[in-house]
Amino acid sequence: MQLDLDGQETGQAEMSIAGPLQLGLGEGRPDKAEITGALVVQNVESRFMVTGTLRATGQAECGRCLQAFEIKWDVPVALMVLRDAHSEEEDGVLLVLHQRQGVVDLEESLRECAVLAYPQSPVCAESCQGFCASCGKDLNKESCECAKDDYDPRWDGLPD
Ligand SMILES: [Zn+2]
Ligand SMILES: [Zn+2]
Structure with missing residues (x-):
C-alpha cells in the first residue's frame, strides 16, 4: 500500500x-x-x-x-x-x-x-428479525405471541 x-x-x-x-x-x-x-x-x-x-x-x-x-x-x-x-x-x-x-x-x-x-x-x-422488544426472544429462531401487531385491548368496546 x-x-x-x-x-x-x-x-x-x-x-x-x-x-x-x-x-x-x-x-x-x-x-x-x-x-x-x-x-x-x-x-x-x-x-x-x-x-x-x-x-x-x-x-x-x-x-x-x-x-x-x-x-x-x-x-x-x-x-x-x-x-x-x-x-x-x-x-x-x-x-x-x-x-x-x-x-x-x-x-x-x-x-x-x-x-x-x-x-x-x-x-x-x-x-x-432480531429480538422481540417485549419478550426478548430471538425471532430468527423462534416466534413469540407478543409481537403480533400494535393491537391494544384498551380500544375494545369503544364506540366508533
Ligand atoms: Zn442479524
Ligand atoms: Zn415477544
Whole structure:
C-alpha cells in the first residue's frame, strides 16, 4: 500500500491493493478488515490523484440479532498527494496529503476511507428479525405471541 512518488511514471497507472487494515472502530464493529481492489493513480505535474473503490471485509456484530457475521462494504477512495504547496485542491477529494518526494504509505489514508465508508447500522441480513422488544426472544429462531401487531385491548368496546 505504498506509492513511490519518484518511481511512478507520468500519466495513469493502476495500483493493486490487498492486505489487512487495522480499523479500531470499537465495540461490535470490525477491529480489522481485509481490503482488496485496484486504484487508479494519476501522476500529473505536481500532484498525484489516487481514486477508485476498494472492497473491505471484516467481522461485525448484527445490529438486530447481535450475531457475529462477515460484513463487506465498498470503500470509495479519492485522495490527492500534493507535491508542492501551491497546487490547487480539488472538489470531491476525501483526503489531501502533502509530500514532495519519496514513498507515501497509503495505509493510514485507506484506513480513514474504510472507516468513513463503514455502514451506520449493519445487519447480518435484510430479513434478520432480531429480538422481540417485549419478550426478548430471538425471532430468527423462534416466534413469540407478543409481537403480533400494535393491537391494544384498551380500544375494545369503544364506540366508533
Ligand atoms: Zn442479524
Ligand atoms: Zn415477544
